[in-house]
Amino acid sequence: KQEVTQIPAALSVPEGENLVLNCSFTDSAIYNLQWFRQDPGKGLTSLLLIQSSQREQTSGRLNASLDKSSGRSTLYIAASQPGDSATYLCAVLNAGNMLTFGGGTRLMVKP
């Protein structure tokens, strides 16, 4: 059974810092990995999708890497801004097109 863990559970940084969020999964037989952002009381916004054959994806200040064999992904956020404050969720796609989610990292970027 797939299990996804995100570390740290919460993170508070001053504006402008570069930061790394970590995601690990127990079963490396995944089809893809998706990073989402969730604002309080809101739905999920897809940030980046990495296929199982890819090593990384970039979108603006965000860069996500995937090491399938070791069961790890990282989300790198450059030059963080207060508007980046949200919960970041990592999810892996398994058989049946079902996503298994991590518990999330709650990020606070202070002005």
Place this chain on the structure above:
Amino acid sequence: DTAVSQTPKYLVTQMGNDKSIKCEQNLGHDTMYWYKQDSKKFLKIMFSYNNKELIINETVPNRFSPKSPDKAHLNLHINSLELGDSAVYFCASSHFSREDEQFFGPGTRLTVL
């Protein structure tokens, strides 16, 4: 031009009632899903459904049933509501391809009293 929409946004009801949550997507996707986010904010898949196949997470009670009138809709029916059903329910959709990302609706907050 909302991609995945859900109604209602909030639902408050009594234990024992039967209720439904509606979901619609206008992305032309052929697969839809329901997820549950509990009070600890942990998201879990409940169902995956396309024209050919319904896949059910084995932990989901049979009081929950998805109904799809057409490819653009997947409604969630819940019978005999219990206190533990209180959560936020998210609908999502994608192409039935393992390379495609899933798009999520805004969520429905269900409170069972």
